[in-house]
Amino acid sequence: MEQSKLERWNNADSTLACAAACFLMAVGFKIVYADSILAEGFLFVTEAAMVGGIADWFAVTALFKKPLGFPFHTALLPNRREDFVRASVQMVQKEFFSRRTIFKKVGNLHLLPRLVEYLEKFETKKFLLGEIFNAIKKYFSTLDKDNLSKMFSNKIRRELENIPAKTLIDSGGDWIKKNDKDREFFVGLMKKIREEAAKSETRTKLQNVLEDYAREKMQSAGFFSLLAAGLAQMLDLVNFSEAAEIMQTQLLKFIDELIKDTPLQRKTLNECRLKISELTSTSEFCGLVERVQVDLISALPLENAIGGTLTNFETQIQTADFEKILAEKNSELSEKNFGTLLVQLLNREYNKLIEFLTIDGEIKNLANQFIYELTARTALYAQPLVGVIAKSALDKMSADQLNEMVYGKAEDEFVWIRMNGSIVGSLVGLAIFILIKSAGF
Numbered sequence: 481m482e483q484s485k486l487e488r489w490n491n492a493d494s495t496l497a498c499a500a501a502c503f504l505m506a507v508g509f510k511i512v513y514a515d516s517i518l519a520e521g522f523l524f525v526t527e528a529a530m531v532g533g534i535a536d537w538f539a540v541t542a543l544f545k546k547p548l549g550f551p552f553h554t555a556l557l558p559n560r561r562e563d564f565v566r567a568s569v570q571m572v573q574k575e576f577f578s579r580r581t582i583f584k585k586v587g588n589l590h591l592l593p594r595l596v597e598y599l600e601k602f603e604t605k606k607f608l609l610g611e612i613f614n615a616i617k618k619y620f621s622t623l624d625k626d627n628l629s630k631m632f633s634n635k636i637r638r639e640l641e642n643i644p645a646k647t648l649i650d651s652g653g654d655w656i657k658k659n660d661k662d663r664e665f666f667v668g669l670m671k672k673i674r675e676e677a678a679k680s681e682t683r684t685k686l687q688n689v690l691e692d693y694a695r696e697k698m699q700s701a702g703f704f705s706l707l708a709a710g711l712a713q714m715l716d717l718v719n720f721s722e723a724a725e726i727m728q729t730q731l732l733k734f735i736d737e738l739i740k741d742t743p744l745q746r747k748t749l750n751e752c753r754l755k756i757s758e759l760t761s762t763s764e765f766c767g768l769v770e771r772v773q774v775d776l777i778s779a780l781p782l783e784n785a786i787g788g789t790l791t792n793f794e795t796q797i798q799t800a801d802f803e804k805i806l807a808e809k810n811s812e813l814s815e816k817n818f819g820t821l822l823v824q825l826l827n828r829e830y831n832k833l834i835e836f837l838t839i840d841g842e843i844k845n846l847a848n849q850f851i852y853e854l855t856a857r858t859a860l861y862a863q864p865l866v867g868v869i870a871k872s873a874l875d876k877m878s879a880d881q882l883n884e885m886v887y888g889k890a891e892d893e894f895v896w897i898r899m900n901g902s903i904v905g906s907l908v909g910l911a912i913f914i915l916i917k918s919a920g921f
Contacts, residue, residue, distance in 0.1 A: 483548065490891075492898030494534040499902045503525040517917070524913040525906050536898045541594060544883040557886060558879040566875045591851045592844065595774020596837050601829075609826045613802050620794040625787050633782035640777050645769040649760050666749055667739055674735040677728065687724035793818045 506523035515521040541547040542554040598604055630753060654664045678683060737744045759765055800819025806827055836843045877885065887894060 492533075492537070492894050492895040494901065495899045496530070496537060497905070499526060499533050500527040503530045516814060521910070521913050521917075525909045528909020528912070529902045530908035531542065532908070533898060533902035535905075540898055544887060557883060559577045561879070563884075565871060570873060591855060592848045595851065596834060599834055599837075605827075605830055606803065609806065609823075609830060610802060612826060617797050620790075620797055622792065623794070625790045628790065629787040630884065632786050634784055637777050637780075639770025641774065643773075645766045645773060648773065649769060654755075662753065663749060666745075667751065669745060670735055670738045676741065677731050677735060683724050683728045686727050687721055690723055690727075716771045738912050796820075799821065849900070 503523070504525040506519070506526040509516070510523045524735055538547050538550075540684075542550075543556050545558070546554040602883070656665075662711075721877055739746060796817040796819040798819075800817070800823060805820055805823040806825040874882070
């Protein structure tokens, strides 16, 4: 078993042994040279040195145990254990971890540059963003998509139903006028009509209409009218096919005028706008819009659309290769989906944060102040914990361990105290001997 520091031979023990040996030698000299003043002085000095060394040995040893079993006011540290522990805890809390010391040390740490340097490392970025990305993945995987789809759908429907029909009409009209959509619609409609009017079937229908009209007139006409009509047909004065072709040609010309930006088109379009404006201002039309609004809102497959979107988002997030996307540049990415865009967004915002902490003076000051206060407050809250830890550690130590710890922290000083006892004792003894002889005793 290893010998304790208190029991090991040291320089103070050697000094005390030397003083005792000198004392015994001085006693021998005194016996041999009884009348010698040097023998008497040597004995006086060595006696004082030995007594001083023994006294300081007793004093130092009495701090930790009972020297030679002496029971009175000895073994001070073991007997006053609780007081020592309490004083040590208070010293740790109030001296080593005082409020002023904590704030001063924290202020000298300059944590923000260290924090920025740590955040700039790719491994740090990968770890932090990876944790955030995994949290988002976990969040999407735990979503109740059916209930969420219903909730969003109901909310959207309520918002759409609360829009007044008049607002829809006015907004639609403003949008159409602003983007010239009414002209575009009118021209498109005219083009469709022209396609139909240019067909041979249309000319045939016009011819049939003319022939039917002629037959009706002939049936209601008198004898001379019938005779004139029959004569006209015999002489081919009335050709319904040519008349239909002429009508079709004129109709196409008229439609072409409406398609082009002409005065006729502008006049017709203005008339249409005026009539539509009068129509939309009626209560009947507003009622129609409200009924269409309700029917359309009810028919919208919002649940399926929102549910499918959430499922698609989750799939794209779960299948995204986080490390690959983070390592590659945006231009090198072959696939663009929600998972990829999310990682890019996190990366971009992370880089902006580092840039702000590095360049922006105001943000740097705010971050410095926040880190300083956070660290200092955290250290202050930990101050009682330091005392608890110190007390717990000291309470677990045995008396011998406590003695060893205290003695070991100031072993050299204790050794010198004992050595000084012999040295100072010898000097004091020499001074007293000189005074005694000077006084004639």
